[in-house]
Amino acid sequence: MTLTTSTPGAGPTADAAAAGGADDQAPSDALLRVRGLRVAYGAAEVVHGVDLDVRPGEVVALVGESGSGKSTTAHALIGLLPDGGRVTGGSAHLGTGQRSAALTGLLPDAWRRVRGVRVGLVPQDPGTALDPVVRVGEQVAEALVVHGTPRRAARERAVEILADVGLDRPRERARQYPHQLSGGMRQRVLVGIAMACEPELVIADEPTSALDVTVQRRVLDLLADLTGRAGTAVLLITHDLAVAADRADRVVVLKDGVVVEQGPAARVLGAPEHPYTRELVATVPGRNNVPSAYAPGAGATVGTGEKAAPSGAAVAATAAGTPDEGTTDGTSSEATAAGAIALGTAAVEPSPALIEVRGLVKEFRLGRRERLRAVDDVSFTVPRGSAFALVGESGSGKSTTARLVLGLDRPDAGVVELDGAPVGADRATRRRTQLVHQDPYSSLDPRFTVAAVVEEPLWAHRVGTRAERRDRVAQLLEQVHLSPDLAGRRPAELSGGQRQRVAIARALALDPELLVLDEPTSALDVSVQARVLELLARLRAERGLTYLFISHDLAVVRQVADHVGVLSGGRLVETGPVARVFDHPAHPYTAELIAAIPGARTPAHPDRKDLT
Amino acid sequence: MAAYVLRRLGGAVAVLWAAFTVSYLILYLLPSDPVAIMLDQGAGGERVDPARVAELRERYGFDQGPVQQYLTLLGRTLTGDLGTSISSGAPVTGFIADAFPETAKLAGLALLLGLAGGVGIAVLASWTRAVWLRDLLLALPPLGVAVPGFWVGLVLLHLFSFTWFVFPAVGNEGFASLVLPAVTLAVGLAAVVAQVLSQGLREAWRAPYVETAFAKGSGRARVLGAHVVRNGSLPTVTVLGVLVGNLLGGTVVVETVFSRQGFGRLVENAVTTQDIPVVQGLVVVAAAVFVGTSLLVDLVHPLLDPRVLAGGHGRAGGGAR
Numbered sequence: 001m002t003l004t005t006s007t008p009g010a011g012p013t014a015d016a017a018a019a020g021g022a023d024d025q026a027p028s029d030a031l032l033r034v035r036g037l038r039v040a041y042g043a044a045e046v047v048h049g050v051d052l053d054v055r056p057g058e059v060v061a062l063v064g065e066s067g068s069g070k071s072t073t074a075h076a077l078i079g080l081l082p083d084g085g086r087v088t089g090g091s092a093h094l095g096t097g098q099r100s101a102a103l104t105g106l107l108p109d110a111w112r113r114v115r116g117v118r119v120g121l122v123p124q125d126p127g128t129a130l131d132p133v134v135r136v137g138e139q140v141a142e143a144l145v146v147h148g149t150p151r152r153a154a155r156e157r158a159v160e161i162l163a164d165v166g167l168d169r170p171r172e173r174a175r176q177y178p179h180q181l182s183g184g185m186r187q188r189v190l191v192g193i194a195m196a197c198e199p200e201l202v203i204a205d206e207p208t209s210a211l212d213v214t215v216q217r218r219v220l221d222l223l224a225d226l227t228g229r230a231g232t233a234v235l236l237i238t239h240d241l242a243v244a245a246d247r248a249d250r251v252v253v254l255k256d257g258v259v260v261e262q263g264p265a266a267r268v269l270g271a272p273e274h275p276y277t278r279e280l281v282a283t284v285p286g287r288n289n290v291p292s293a294y295a296p297g298a299g300a301t302v303g304t305g306e307k308a309a310p311s312g313a314a315v316a317a318t319a320a321g322t323p324d325e326g327t328t329d330g331t332s333s334e335a336t337a338a339g340a341i342a343l344g345t346a347a348v349e350p351s352p353a354l355i356e357v358r359g360l361v362k363e364f365r366l367g368r369r370e371r372l373r374a375v376d377d378v379s380f381t382v383p384r385g386s387a388f389a390l391v392g393e394s395g396s397g398k399s400t401t402a403r404l405v406l407g408l409d410r411p412d413a414g415v416v417e418l419d420g421a422p423v424g425a426d427r428a429t430r431r432r433t434q435l436v437h438q439d440p441y442s443s444l445d446p447r448f449t450v451a452a453v454v455e456e457p458l459w460a461h462r463v464g465t466r467a468e469r470r471d472r473v474a475q476l477l478e479q480v481h482l483s484p485d486l487a488g489r490r491p492a493e494l495s496g497g498q499r500q501r502v503a504i505a506r507a508l509a510l511d512p513e514l515l516v517l518d519e520p521t522s523a524l525d526v527s528v529q530a531r532v533l534e535l536l537a538r539l540r541a542e543r544g545l546t547y548l549f550i551s552h553d554l555a556v557v558r559q560v561a562d563h564v565g566v567l568s569g570g571r572l573v574e575t576g577p578v579a580r581v582f583d584h585p586a587h588p589y590t591a592e593l594i595a596a597i598p599g600a601r602t603p604a605h606p607d608r609k610d611l612t
Numbered sequence: 613m614a615a616y617v618l619r620r621l622g623g624a625v626a627v628l629w630a631a632f633t634v635s636y637l638i639l640y641l642l643p644s645d646p647v648a649i650m651l652d653q654g655a656g657g658e659r660v661d662p663a664r665v666a667e668l669r670e671r672y673g674f675d676q677g678p679v680q681q682y683l684t685l686l687g688r689t690l691t692g693d694l695g696t697s698i699s700s701g702a703p704v705t706g707f708i709a710d711a712f713p714e715t716a717k718l719a720g721l722a723l724l725l726g727l728a729g730g731v732g733i734a735v736l737a738s739w740t741r742a743v744w745l746r747d748l749l750l751a752l753p754p755l756g757v758a759v760p761g762f763w764v765g766l767v768l769l770h771l772f773s774f775t776w777f778v779f780p781a782v783g784n785e786g787f788a789s790l791v792l793p794a795v796t797l798a799v800g801l802a803a804v805v806a807q808v809l810s811q812g813l814r815e816a817w818r819a820p821y822v823e824t825a826f827a828k829g830s831g832r833a834r835v836l837g838a839h840v841v842r843n844g845s846l847p848t849v850t851v852l853g854v855l856v857g858n859l860l861g862g863t864v865v866v867e868t869v870f871s872r873q874g875f876g877r878l879v880e881n882a883v884t885t886q887d888i889p890v891v892q893g894l895v896v897v898a899a900a901v902f903v904g905t906s907l908l909v910d911l912v913h914p915l916l917d918p919r920v921l922a923g924g925h926g927r928a929g930g931g932a933r
Contacts, residue, residue, distance in 0.1 A: 080823055116829030123824055131821040131839045133917050143828040177918040193828060
């Protein structure tokens with residue numbers, strides 16, 4: 001788990017020398033100075049000489065896609081590289097003057113005097129980052145105990161910390177186990193652990209990417225509040241440019257282990273210089289419907305605020321913008337038509353309904369007496385050829401609704417009609433409705449080849465001869481822009497975007513009328529996400545498909561859907577055309593959701609005031 | 613918690629009943645005539661008297677229908693009466709009461725030794741940073757699983773009894789006579805414990821909460837003690853119930869090799885002489901031991917892993933699939 005020592009006993013002397021060398025390009029007041037950092041796993045170097053500075057109290061975002069080395073860099077700085085990983089070159093120093101310490105080449109004991117006390121870590125996944133069999137309070141107290149606080153005092157302090165991070169009834173919470181807390185509460189606990197010893201620097205590794213958008217906002221607010229009060233600097237690792245734009249003073253863009261651009265957040269995200277940064281900024285969903293339309297001008301429009309707001313521009317677009325986007329999209333006249341429908345009143349549905357949902361109810365038993373009403377009297381209509389999005393947070397009932405629409409679960413009350421006939425668990429329904437799962441890493445059988453994955457539905461429904469099926473598979477792969485060479489590969493050999501294309505090809509194999517897309521891009525990097533969304537838009541236009549789109553990402557919803565239904569606690573609190581709902585949310589919960597979209601926190605933006 | 617305990621208890625009773633019923637079906641309804649066997653033994657191959665056969669059939673209830681027989685036996689068993697031995701006529705409970713303490717001593721010591729060895733190997737392998745030592749330690753468990761128990765017993769006998777005269781080779785007298793059989797039994801147990809536990813520890817070391825603990829500034833010893841062992845030992849606790857039951861089976865071989873009186877020897881004798889009431893009594897007692905240890909494990913589990921009691925909160929069933 002710990003770094004192999006390349007320069008054991010790097011003491012103050014070595015520090016001074018290294019710091020002196022760094023000073024000519026760094027602000028001398030930098031708290032964290034990283035120079036030429038190189039990290040390798042075995043023989044493969046993944047971080048190739050990263051330079052970055054974090055000043056005291058400053059928030060620096062390290063952004064990049066998966067594989068860019070941002071997480072590796074962060075872990076190297078706290079000495080927690082995974083097995084086989086080691087720092088092969090460069091230096092990192094923390095603190096100035098007397099307090100200066102090297103963060104490379106430390107022995108385990110030296111690391112223990114840095115971790116927790118001087119550098120805290122907020123890990124990525126609150127679901128797994130807390131020990132499931134240890135009480136929460138005990139886990140917070142451990143952060144103090146290991147640095148010498150007596151156990152009793154540490155326990156008392158842990159309760160105070162839990163109160164500080166905004167947990168209600170902290171004394172009770174301290175005695176609970178992680179599984180009894182929600183994801184947001186767990187991440188608060190982890191923030192509390194990181195801040196327990198009031199370190200000078202907190203490294204936050206994608207701290208909210210596993211959380212719902214409103215929870216994400218509250219946790220980031222908490223982190224900003226606590227670190228702001230304590231004057232703690234933050235190195236924020238994120239793939240989400242909108243989060244970086246909202247939260248960081250400066251942004252460092254990493255690509256393939258190399259820093260391609262760094263500077264003040266507003267400058268880097270508002271007027272990016274490097275082509276890669278420009279591409280990243282342009283592919284932020286919701287910013288623009290046309291990925292190819294990003295132009296120097298696009299940067300200029302959002303660069304007006306103090307901090308850039310990549311998706312703010314799109315969120316603030318007016319209802320009149322929707323049909324325009326439909327046409328410039330170049331997908332088809334159908335998209336325009338759908339856009340026009342979106343502008344009409346919600347009550348009138350001019351095109352025939354493909355899916356009609358009336359009074360849907362689904363309950364789950366929790367205990368002997370307790371029941372959870374996961375879906376509570378939900379009704380909506382999806383016209384043929386349109387895209388309807390269900391949005392809401394985890395537990396809002398959106399996935400359950402999707403399963404009911406697909407006939408995978410039976411509702412306790414209400415009906416789902418497909419083309420006027422109730423859906424059932426029969427094979428005819430299966431042919432007409434298909435599902436694309438959230439996670440392309442687990443929805444494909446790892447032992448199947450790509451061709452077998454795509455062919456399976458055909459085979460299961462006994463469609464065509466073997467030769468015909470093979471042709472159909474080739475055709476389907478072409479439609480989702482996958483090279484025919486990939487047909488013989490297995491899922492493990494594909495990237496996330498390629499896998500999701502395979503999943504889409506599989507869903508299309510039986511020529512369904514309805515595709516249920518359950519968070520189809522949430523596991524993908526932004527630029528990959530943009531390409532998959534583009535593919536989905538094109539397929540819908542070409543094949544006249546109807547989409548039921550499940551998402552918690554409102555920016556994505558804005559981009560792909562005509563109509564949107566907002567679920568909260570199993571109830572549909574608001575439905576309507578996307579543009580109307582986003583610009584004039586009628587329900588307070590919808591307004592809260594929209595306000596929580598990262599990238600929208602630009603106070604200078606005139607259109608944002610009504611939403612926050 | 614109360615509901616959980618009741619559910620487990622109910623399950624335990626059901627398993628006991630099933631063990632009794634299945635053993636009844638196999639032992640009494642299979643085409644072998646226990647009375648004929650019994651008389652064969654006494655008569656040494658001479659023709660048997662039909663009147664005597666009828667009398668014995670009546671005494672053991674073999675003249676009744678199978679359902680009647682089953683209910684009678686079940687009722688008797690519930691009152692703690694396991695019937696009488698066909699070969700000796702003595703009550704089965706007496707045999708078991710004599711044999712069981714000897715075997716309990718043996719199995720208990722084997723359990724202690726096996727746990728100590730298995731846990732020691734796994735924790736040391738997990739703790740050490742010396743790659744050669746870890747590789748060596750982790751090579752032991754597969755070896756221990758692969759080597760048959762009787763062979764280990766014979767090797768130990770040869771070395772410690774016949775070459776160095778440290779421990780007695782046979783008998784039930786004193787603690788010294790217990791050592792070699794217990795070690796023999798413990799080898800297989802330790803191997804499985806070491807294997808399951810080191811796998812669990814390996815997985816626990818990779819868990820994100822370990823990173824969180826290191827990030828707090830905890831050292832390796834603390835992380836191992838506070839987080840890795842607690843999480844990594846859960847699968848071992850689960851298999852322990854089965855392993856204790858297997859110990860009982862292992863005593864059949866070990867008690868034969870070391871000529872010890874006990875449960876295992878009793879099983880061996882009862883089976884070879886087809887003494888059906890004794891065999892069934894032993895099956896029921898063995899099942900009770902199995903069920904008891906499993907129940908114990910189930911009841912201890914929520915203390916180690918608080919998530920056990922919270923189970924069943926997920927999606928309720930697959931619906932119409």
